[in-house]
Amino acid sequence: MKQDKLVYVETFGCQMNVSDSEKIVTLLRGLGYNPTTESSRADLIILNTCSVRAKAEQKVYNLLNNYKGLKRQNRNLILGVGGCVAQQEGERLLANVPHLDLVFGTHNLHQLPSLVRGAEAGQRQAEVAFIDTETRLGLFPVDETEGGVTRFVTVMQGCDNFCAYCIVPHVRGREISRRSADILDEINAMAARGVKEVTLLGQNVNSYGLKSQGEMDFAGLLREVSSIDGIERIRFTTSHPKDISPRLISCFAALPKLCSHIHLPAQAGSDSVLARMDRGYSRAEYLAKIADLRAARPDIHITGDMIVGFPGETDADFEQTLSLMEEVRYVDLFSFIYSVRPGTKAAEFADEVPHDVKQERLLRLQNLQRTMTLELNRSLVGSRQEVLVEGVSKRGDQLYGRTSGNRIVNFAGEEGVIGSLVPVTITRAYQNSLLGELLHP
Structure with missing residues (x-):
């Protein structure tokens, strides 16, 4: 298949959406689409949306209106919307935005390739139906991205808490915990590809496994992930305070790989x-x-x-x-x-x-x-911190990484240490980051 088509994915909202966008890129590679950072060059534009707040939702509609000009310039451009706004609005999006080609909900990521093929043939479609629990268990998308020091791993989806203000249970559906064996297989494969840190994702990870007969709880899952060779750090998000248990809290004392940070x-x-x-x-x-x-x-x-x-x-x-x-x-x-x-x-x-x-x-x-x-x-100035080096900083003349406590640190160093845990002395503090000096042995 010809490999010269380009897809531009714009992501709004939580880390779950960031993870889903990575999987969108992987799915679309199978149709011959390679990612681009320039929407003006794209043959396919996907907005992966958030509806937790009205402002984020309105921004999506504004962007769709802005992309009308690109559609006029390129009649073959395909425009799609996924995520929570797609789940909430469904067919109404197609009715309200005539230049929109496809809509896919939070349970329908696996259907994106067929929707894109349909759009290439001139069809306008929306798929936003919730899927039953047993079917969903087999549809958790696996991250097979090559490279990278840190990766997201989805361990559960949905939420059963129904806080009075929150739309998440309505657009993400009820809680479902992914099979622990599948999670551990995915993380083992990541470790084999050189990944050093994983972040376990869910709308409420604290309730992982509690409604799945015979499944381990979240503390048990953390202990299993901690035993995987090659994985040096573990993070997780998000936690609901009412569901954080003494057994989970004890993991912060018992598991050195578990980072010193909680949201x-x-x-x-x-x-x-x-x-x-x-x-x-x-x-x-x-x-x-x-x-x-x-x-x-x-x-x-x-x-x-x-x-x-x-x-x-x-x-x-x-x-x-x-x-x-x-x-x-x-x-x-x-x-x-x-x-x-x-x-x-x-x-x-x-x-x-x-x-x-x-x-x-x-x-x-x-x-x-x-x-x-x-x-x-x-x-933290003057302290020694273990930093997992993730890459070259935005300035281009420094490396950057994060402490166990999730503070960003920039420092001078050779690119050969990317992917390693290195000791850094913090020399200066800013509002959103730290400056450090690499300690050499």
């Missing part, structure tokens, strides 16, 4: 807001789990998510969120203004917080987090 979203610091969100834990319970994590791994770095302006959030509630941040001392925080998501419980709530109040609260929260992040980065 544990609180979403709010007020008990009344947490209850309205249906999060399933209190402020005190969340802080107790943070304390247990730090007891197991004293140097652990904690990141999280916060929503401001949830319906009914008072000034006192918001102050509780700020005080929680100061008590936890997050290294980084993803923070957002609450936006109504169709079909969620919170979409029916009254007591909407005025937009200007939301904006002011978000600004205060982000300023506080920027201050804490810089302070925590500065506290």
Whole structure:
């Protein structure tokens, strides 16, 4: 088959979407499409979308409108949308965007090659049907990408928590845990290709295996992955605080390969807001789990998510969120203004917080987090860190990698150390990264 067609994939949202986009590229290679970083050169454009917030959803529609000009210039250009917006909108996307060729939902990634072949023949199609559990178990896409120091591995999909604000269970479906044997086979193959670090992905990895008869739990899976030769570091995301167990927390004490970082979203610091969100834990319970994590791994770095302006959030509630941040001392925080998501419980709530109040609260929260992040980065100056070298930095004259605590470090060095764990002394701290000096033996 002629190998001169180009595909441009633009990814929005979470690491699960990043992982799915990598698999999209692999699937499309089989149809003769090679990846490009320039949409203007592409024969096929895929938008892999996120609908967690209204802003991300609107950005997709804006991009689709922008690509209308490219379609006029190239009548053979194929335009497709996948991911959560595709799942949410389905056939409506084809109706609302006449120049769109194909739509595929979160359960339909495996159907993308046939959809593209159909589009090449002039067909416009949407596939967004949820698939039953048994069928889905055989459809987890495997990452066969060559090269790379770090890779994502999907261990489960979907979510059963149905937090009041969250659209994920509606667009990703119910929880399903991938067979552990398949996960371990994939990671063994990655290790054989030279991968050094894997990140285990799921909407709620803490509940892995709990609803699969005869399957190990997530702590058991971590222990099995830790035993694989060649894999030197393990990360995972995302965790729901109500489901993180003592057995899982103990892995931070027992498994040296497990990195000193956890993403544990609180979403709010007020008990009344947490209850309205249906999060399933209190402020005190969340802080107790943070304390247990730090007891197991004293140097652990904690990141999280916060929503401001949830319906009914008072000034006192918001102050509780700020005080929680100061008590936890997050290294980084993803923070957002609450936006109504169709079909969620919170979409029916009254007591909407005025937009200007939301904006002011978000600004205060982000300023506080920027201050804490810089302070925590500065506290690492002078320390020796083990850095997994991932490649050449954006500047082009340095290498970069990450500490066990997930801090980015740039430093001078030879490219021969890419893929290795090296000792680095931290010499300077910035807002979003660290500067270091490679220690030679």
